[in-house]
Amino acid sequence: MARLIIRGGKPLRGKVRVGGRKNSAVAVLPATLLADGPSTVENLPAIEDVRVYAEILTHLGCRVAGVPAPSGNGALVVDPRDFAFAEIPYALTKRLRASYYLLGVMLARCGHAEVPLPGGCDIGLRPIDQHLKGFRALGAEVTIEHGVVRASAPRLTGATVYLDVVSVGATINIMLAATLAEGTTIIENAAKEPHVVDLANYLNAAGARVQGAGTDVIRIRGVERLQGCTHAIIPDEIEAATYMIAGAATRGEVSVENVIPKHLDPVVAKLQEAGAEVEERGDVLSIRMDRRPRAVNVKTLPYPGFPTDVQQPITVLLSLAEGTSIVTESIWESRFKHVDELKRMGTNIRVEGRTAIIEGVDRLTGAPVRATDLRAGAALVIAALAAEGQTEISGIELVDRGYERATEKLIALGADVVRED
Numbered sequence: 216m217a218r219l220i221i222r223g224g225k226p227l228r229g230k231v232r233v234g235g236r237k238n239s240a241v242a243v244l245p246a247t248l249l250a251d252g253p254s255t256v257e258n259l260p261a262i263e264d265v266r267v268y269a270e271i272l273t274h275l276g277c278r279v280a281g282v283p284a285p286s287g288n289g290a291l292v293v294d295p296r297d298f299a300f301a302e303i304p305y306a307l308t309k310r311l312r313a314s315y316y317l318l319g320v321m322l323a324r325c326g327h328a329e330v331p332l333p334g335g336c337d338i339g340l341r342p343i344d345q346h347l348k349g350f351r352a353l354g355a356e357v358t359i360e361h362g363v364v365r366a367s368a369p370r371l372t373g374a375t376v377y378l379d380v381v382s383v384g385a386t387i388n389i390m391l392a393a394t395l396a397e398g399t400t401i402i403e404n405a406a407k408e409p410h411v412v413d414l415a416n417y418l419n420a421a422g423a424r425v426q427g428a429g430t431d432v433i434r435i436r437g438v439e440r441l442q443g444c445t446h447a448i449i450p451d452e453i454e455a456a457t458y459m460i461a462g463a464a465t466r467g468e469v470s471v472e473n474v475i476p477k478h479l480d481p482v483v484a485k486l487q488e489a490g491a492e493v494e495e496r497g498d499v500l501s502i503r504m505d506r507r508p509r510a511v512n513v514k515t516l517p518y519p520g521f522p523t524d525v526q527q528p529i530t531v532l533l534s535l536a537e538g539t540s541i542v543t544e545s546i547w548e549s550r551f552k553h554v555d556e557l558k559r560m561g562t563n564i565r566v567e568g569r570t571a572i573i574e575g576v577d578r579l580t581g582a583p584v585r586a587t588d589l590r591a592g593a594a595l596v597i598a599a600l601a602a603e604g605q606t607e608i609s610g611i612e613l614v615d616r617g618y619e620r621a622t623e624k625l626i627a628l629g630a631d632v633v634r635e636d
């Protein structure tokens with residue numbers, strides 16, 4: 216178990232380069248299996264989820280060259296020419312939520328797929344019924360037995376799928392399967408997240424015909440084959456938001472570089488409402504806060520609403536606000552496990568179902584705490600940076616899944632952080 220020891224109470228000052236977006240990388244990497252030649256995927260973050268996907272692609276017979284350089288901005292060359300169907304061991308898929316994208320890819324390329332159901336995680340049940348609804352609409356037989364999803368179809372045929380719920384994973388998985396299907400697939404009530412668009416851009420560069428990504432209706436005209444191509448992953452706006460909130464919570468001044476400001480609109484709007492000054496200069500966003508935040512209300516929604524992955528970090532900022540804030544988590548049914556840990560640091564938060572009522576306090580104090588999931592870990596790091604005294608955070612491996620070189624980046628911002636593996 217790795218842990219971070221943080222001595223808080225110091226304003227963060229400086230700039231941090233944001234890496235490639237985790238949730239795009241874990242969609243584009245499996246998508247490279249659809250092509251019949253090598254693809255180069257650039258701007259990959261040096262995170263655990265990317266390393267696990269590289270292992271999975273190798274397990275499936277691909278040649279994977281290069282590893283995301285420790286300096287970030289890594290590139291992988293994936294050559295799928297020897298890709299062949301294989302069962303994926305649960306030991307691999309349980310380490311990576313997004314292993315379910317292999318279903319859409321193997322169904323399209325091999326005509327059948329067997330992927331262990333990804334474990335739930337600490338934010339909710341993580342169902343995949345909408346993914347399977349899409350595969351069945353495309354003509355696949357789908358069963359779930361002994362925790363393994365099996366899907367098969369000699370050839371997928373295009374269909375119209377109306378998603379019951381806006382689902383990023385289902386939108387992406389159906390898009391992946393539909394690229395090589397016979398005919399046209401229309402996904403209605405599709406997710407509009409920037410990484411849905413990023414994946415569509417990769418697929419179209421590889422010869423697919425995807426239109427409408429970024430809107431709630433996506434049309435995919437099936438093609439015979441895709442060829443390898445080069446694609447740079449978009450920046451990770453969740454990582455950017457996390458560092459901006461850390462800057463605000465420590466009453467410092469932080470600039471995040473290599474971002475697409477548009478992707479951060481809902482987060483910037485909320486931070487400004489809470490009293491932060493935010494300045495945009497090209498692909499740099501700078502945040503400054505020199506006093507207590509104002510209490511604001513937050514409701515998480517699909518993009519372009521406030522992102523659920525930033526709910527836990529902003530809860531920490533609001534725990535220090537003047538007044539009472541209401542945070543409503545409308546996406547996941549239990550994404551408040553960080554609250555129990557935050558209470559140990561002096562917050563005053565009451566959780567009722569999917570709502571957290573946050574009475575702002577004027578200071579947090581350091582304490583031993585434990586990360587329960589990726590973004591909860593990020594929230595605890597922010598709390599530790601803002602708190603007086605020392606905090607030890609265990610379970611930091613969870614943070615490694617989505618934040619590349621976090622210790623190094625925090626130290627560069629002036630934080631007093633030591634990592635013990």
Ligand code: EPZ
Pocket residue numbers: 237238241312313338339340341342343344345346347380381382383384385406523524545546547548589590617
């Ligand atoms: C993706 O998860 C992200 N993960 C999550 O980020 C993120 O929180 C989520 O999108 C929402 O933005 C990856 O991209 C790997 P959904 P995903 O399908 O695709 C329900 C992080 O911290 N639903 O958009 O699994 C579901 O229960 C992670 O980086 C169904 O009911 O999320 C949820 O309430 C955490 N049936 C809602 O839809 C389905 O078949 C949104 O889920 C699928 C989803």
